[in-house]
Amino acid sequence: MSDNQSGAHSPVNEPETARFRYNAAMAQQIEEKWQDTWEGQGTFWAANVSGSLTDGEGRHADGRTSFFAMDMFPYPSGKGLHVGHPLGYLATDVVSRYHRMKGENVLHAMGYDAFGLPAEQFAVQTGQHPRVTTEQNIANMRRQLRRMGLSFDDRRSFATIEPGYVRWTQWIFSRIFDSWYDPDKRNPSGSMGCARPIGELVEQFRSGERPIDGHEGQAWDALSEAERSDVLNEYRLAYISKSPVNWCPGLGTVLANEEVTAEGRSERGNFPVFQRELRQWSMRITAYGHRLIEDLNAIDWPEKVKLMQRNWIGESHGASVDFTVATPQGERTMEIYTTRPDTLFGTTFCVVSPEHPLLADVPEQWPDGTPEAWTGGYGSPREAVADYRAAAAAKTAKDRVDDAGEKTGLFTGLYATNPITGVQLPVFTADYVLMDYGTGAIMAVPGGDQRDYDFAVKFGLPVIYTVQPLPDSGETLSDYEGKAPFVSHDGVVINSSVDATWKRGDALSIDGMRVDDAVRAVTAWLEEAQVGHGTTSYRLRDWLFSRQRYWGEPFPVVYDDEGVPHLVPDSMLPINLPDVPDYSPKTFDPDDAQSNPEAPLSRNAEWVDVTLDLGDGPKTYHRDTNTMPNWAGSCWYYMRYLDPHDERHMVERDEYDYWMGPKHNATAGEAGGVDLYIGGVEHAVLHLLYSRFWHKVLFDLGYVDSFEPFHKLFNQGMIQAYAYTDDRGQYVPADEVEEGEPDASGEPTFTWRGQRVNREFGKMGKSLKNIVTPDYMYDHYGADTFRLYEMSMGPLDESRPWNTRNVVGGMRFLQRLWRNVVDEHTGQTVVSDEALDAKTLKLLNNTIADVTAEMEGMRPNTAIAKLIVLNNHLTGMERAPRAAVEPLVLMLAPIAPHIAEELWSRLGHDTSLAHHPWPQADERYVGQDSVTAVVQIKGKVRAKLEVSPDIDPDELERMALEAVASRLGGVPPRKVIVKAPKIVSIVPGQ
């Protein structure tokens, strides 16, 4: 780019004579020079405790305080960056540079999350192997990020697709597969529940300490290998799930719950998703539900994200209650789950989900007196139920959502006995009851639940109210009866007593109790009668972990001829992706619910069929042909930065303890983890939940010594932008739109090529034609101005509108600072070496104190404002004094590092300021010589006094009363509040 072009476009133009003016061209020259210098000198190398990773001077950590700052690593998309993407990276970089200047050993690096759908789709389009396009994208992204001046230790960069990384991802999977969750054992952090090696479970089975589910009374060694495998599968933390999963024919893969939208469609591609029973890998994350909630208290995360995780996990406390059902095949126990056992008295029917096993035992004939409306017109319950089940199975998740509220269902011909009252209740099946929540069966209480009420109305079932509003609420039950249920967790129980000796031989009355007391009383009664128990349920589902994709990590699992899964030994890892003739996923008609997934890896028979010796001689096995989801690589990458080339460990223990262990520095706490993790809030329940889960498993198993991966989480805001549409709703290029005169109602108007266009506000995006790229910013302003602008726009955690016009403010600040040091015409350094005058001394020390506080609080926007104030003061002096300029340059360095380095070197320093100590305020000069004291009468400012900051309160009161004497009219004030030296507040007499 030539100077002319930059001049023509840049609002900050330069005359020919000022050869040493700080403009876009000069900025670029400086920036590239310093980027090369940093790289050549290893300026940002972080020092490990031992091993080959030392700092740029060859030293190890040697007891220095560690600080680990990390970004949510990017997916290397081929689309390139816009100015919204790097906001978080810049924030992390500013913090990293600041901590480095505080003398800490800072670990800051960037990796690439490189498996996943887009690379695969792009590869299918271009016919190139995904590895090729992915590596190109990574190279391009590296270049763009380097140009920003991010202070990464590039020795520690890696991509999740590298065999040396995949190996450990597979290794972790193996550890999870090879473990089970023991809810009765304390984990190392002291709370209940702990992952244990599966071998310890086998020992319990073998010794008889634990009964073998489904094989009670049999010896473990008497079971076949397939039987043992099936038993263990029910315990393993990574297991083969046979329950319904989300099958997406349009994508040709199964998906995790988290990847399905509220509309029941795939988050990627927006295809319908069906519930299908397919054998798929699943992770038992639900076992960790309680700890994942509980341990949020030990970490420093935004409340919003903690709340989202709590809601997502959805822990609810209630009771499981056994209802007896008489079927033609004999008596069955139907377990229901309820959060309101106090409403057992108001139960008028039961509902089981269409997938419920009880439906295998429905009778041939409708019982006598079955109302017409309950049968759906079917001649027999068998037929009715079979048809309803088939219809439910054919529904997409979307259909279910669309039909929500509209209750469908049928009577099953079965009756259940209420264990507390002995009353016979009809059992229905309806798809508003979900098989995978609670027990897949409910007791319906239409008097207290809207859904049950709707169902009762539709099928003509009775409504019994057992709870009424609190007496002082002003409401009564008659406000609800016949119109709606009284849905409340508050209230008083009514009409809820049995004195029959039907089940337990004694009376239970909860009449008049508050709901929470009644819940406890009924739960206790149920436990005593052995017909139920208190229990906890989670909204969270187990994590579906396999995908029918090419571009992901293969599972380290092979199957023998009987279909029994075996781990591939660690020594054989990594298992690399095979070459296949076609790596595109096998997709189907998006609505074809009956299609079956076909994994691309199955297309290479030579790879699938292997002969291995797993300890009992060479045998033929079949490899698992699924791949892991995109989340696998991002679940543990933070640990790999500590030494990405360690071939002996996932992470070495000493390095872990130094960088991430419990109490590894002053702020880490027992939970340990990354000191600062910055990224978008969109990962609140996906990546951040999965990572915490894996980390806890590894913690329980003793591979890491702290129980949380990320100690402090920070969500940066989004950069938003205006977009413009013409009459037809087409987007027009935002940078060609001109603002016109306001219209009649005072609203601004906009035109593009003479025609009126509409303005809308939202994301930046290529399709919205409002993209501004970092490259544009480098060309027109330089990376430092770009950084400065993004950091000064507003608070880091808030979204804010991009406005290229406002960028000049930052550029002018840097230019003024430059001119305070460098003569624009000669290039000479022009600072004075005289001592600071009193005013400058005060301002400098106050600025140091303030900026330090702002940096500690991650408020670069206000830090910048204070640096500008200081610089504006220096600009007003004949020559700026070195004693003020140098600290100013140092304080600017985290935000605009290149110009700071350049000025620092022009000021005569021959080493980088990256590790130069952060300026210290001299306490003697912090504070003000005089402050303005305000005199208020009834809160209104009536006088201002210039006083000493340490004025005596009595003296200040005397001065204040004198200043407003005329307003008080000689009447002694009723009350005077003195907060020296700032405020005197007077309440006048009368």
Place this chain on the structure above:
RNA sequence: GCCCCCAUGGCGAAACUGGUAGACGCAUUCGACUUAAAAUCGACCGCUACGGCGUGCGGGUUCGAAUCCCGCUGGGGGCACCA
């Protein structure tokens, strides 16, 4: 439907535990320099009938509220047949 967050000049925003509302920047206007323009430097920069009034609206607590409490309105986000 349930849960959470936010609202300050023409614009982006400051204001730490309640204590001078509008720091800093953008834009606008004016002045200096210049033949002129740009750049630069400087000034002004919420409204005002000059009494005051002002932090989305209406109340409350307090000597004092952008900040705390209650009730609205508007905007954003999360979850959504989870018993």
